Amino acid sequence: MKTLRDIMALAKVVPFAVEQWMDEHETHARYNIAETCVASISLDDLKELSEDKTSELWSTSTKLTYGTIRGSEKLRSNLANLYSVKKPLQADKVLITPGAIAANMTVLYGLVGKGDHVICHYPTYQQLYEVPKSLGAEVDLWRASEKRKWQLDIQELKALIRPNTKMIIVNNPQNPTGTIVSKPTLDSLIEIAEEHNLIIMADEVYRPLFHSISPMSPDFPPSILSLPYTKVIATGSLSKAYSLAGIRVGWIVSRSSELIEACAQARDYTTISVSKIDDQIAAYALSQDVIHGLLSRNIQLARRNLGILETFVESFRWACEWVKPVAGTTAFIKFSKMGQDIDDVAFCEKLMEETGVMLCPGRRCFGEEFKGYVRFGFCCETYVLDEGFEKFRGFMKKGYQTLPLAEET
Ligand SMILES: Cc1ncc(COP(=O)(O)O)c(C=O)c1O
Structure with missing residues (x-):
């Protein structure tokens, strides 16, 4: 054995x-x-939460083809709407994946490799720093310290940047601390990424569960996609804030066509499509009647x-x-x-x-x-x-x- x-x-x-x-x-x-x-x-609970009790969750007569490869138009448009607060986002900038875990994996597999340097927020979900390492990248941890109430220090980030740094990864809101990367920190992060031409990947799987911070607070963090920089990617899913981990639906979103296409290329090797049933239930959950x-x-x-x-x-x-x-x-x-x-x-x-x-x-x-x-x-x-x-x-x-x-x- x-x-x-x-x-x-x-x-x-x-x-x-x-x-x-x-x-x-x-x-x-x-x-x-x-x-x-x-x-x-x-x-049943999901239907009960809907303002329209007549709309159908899933039709049993639907043929179970692969469906639309990158995710149905309906689901991707519902998601694009969520990221359109500051500036409209088109549905073709959204890729559907089996959960955020596959979204993260796809982004890293598609964009990171040997010779690259990655900086990752810490502590966090281990996948976010171990997968880049397993792909041959060098990884440095950007530590949130309890002494600073788990906030990140921008000066420390500056000191970590190297000539081969390719990506900075943050998890916002953060698992396990339940804290956020504040809006001022995100603004500085964007400035630094722009200066060094870096990609920012934000695992936003716990959005929008802001239970104890007001949207009026100057610290309240928008999605990374609402900030004025194109080389950003956000991942998310229906598992956490939406209580639907049993339909394995997550997503990758970016304003950059190049980044989305690079992820789509990697995704072709692992996913083909997400279950058509899951896709339809996800679209229902994110519709205006239910969300x-x-x-x-x-x-x-x-x-x-x-x-x-x-x-x-x-x-x-x-x-x-x-x-x-x-x-x-x-x-x-x-x-x-x-x-x-x-x-x-x-x-x-x-x-x-x-x-x-x-x-x-x-x-x-x-x-x-x-x-x-x-x-x-x-x-x-x-x-x-x-x-x-x-x-x-x-x-x-x-x-x-x-x-x-x-x-x-
Ligand atoms: C930060 C973070 N990202 C991604 C995931 C994966 O979630 P899922 O694949 O269910 O969407 C988790 C799960 O715990 C998580 O905590």
């Missing part, structure tokens, strides 16, 4: 830690507070649940600290004992074993430097959070003191 070591020796890519953690634990978690989607909905009800449900759920999480954090201030998230579905919370970081992996494992509450350990899933951090996915059904936290409180009173410290392991 092959051991994990044998498999690792064969594989060209390092393990995708957060996906492995989720896969290992989520099917037997009683209270999944690690999930990053806003509580998923059914097709407002769906997003309003999700923003309300996120706000309500964040209130519950905040009460929890406040009552365990002796053990944890956080930068309260403003967007997306996650919070990155640091746990310690007498000023020392706890072993977050042992914490998550023991909590799961004793209470059925599932969280995501920072060090395992986001990098060695995140000792003591735990990612909460707080946009589950509210009753899951209520019941899970009841068990969790019991654990904090009894089991927490027995946890090892990060240094001991």
Whole structure:
């Protein structure tokens, strides 16, 4: 039998830690507070959210051809409308993919290779820095630090740029911290990219779930596509803010025909088309009759649940600290004992074993430097959070003191 070591020796890519953690634990978690989607909905729920109850979701008489290769006109126009706030975007600047994970993969596969240098926002979804490495690019991490409330420092970015830098990758809103790259930072980022002729790729999969920042705030971040620079690409999907991870629909958008064509060329090797059924359901979800009800449900759920999480954090201030998230579905919370970081992996494992509450350990899933951090996915059904936290409180009173410290392991 092959051991994990044998498999690792064969594989060209390092393990995708957060996906492995989720896969290992989520099917037997009683209270999944690690999930990053806003509580998923059914097709019945989706219909219920529509202002037009007569419109059809899917017609069973439709022939199941590949469909339109790059995605249906209807879906791509609905998406183009979402990116047309500042300046109209045409549907031919949108490519449909099986989720944002495939959107990211396609962009990187199509545009990055040996000899290129890539700068990636960190911490973030591991795919965004590991895939460029696996394609032969050199990668530098642009660190958001908790000391700066997870904001990025433009001077640090400037110092990272090299003659062969090709792309800067940001994740906005950011997984796992639930913070944003602010509008002023985005403006500076654009200026620097323009000066050095760089591509900016923004993984915007958590847009537009801005639960705790007003659109009137000077920090409120527009989509990267609303800024005055053409060499930008945004990726997104229906999984997180739209609660529809089970239809695997994501997208790549850009104002640049050259960038879209380069991605389309890469996509031909991996995708052909996305399921026609998924495409049609996605178009329905993003139609004017449905999108407002769906997003309003999700923003309300996120706000309500964040209130519950905040009460929890406040009552365990002796053990944890956080930068309260403003967007997306996650919070990155640091746990310690007498000023020392706890072993977050042992914490998550023991909590799961004793209470059925599932969280995501920072060090395992986001990098060695995140000792003591735990990612909460707080946009589950509210009753899951209520019941899970009841068990969790019991654990904090009894089991927490027995946890090892990060240094001991
Ligand atoms: C930042 C980020 N990008 C992309 C994805 C992939 O999402 P999906 O493929 O379901 O759209 C995730 C999932 O957790 C994510 O957190």
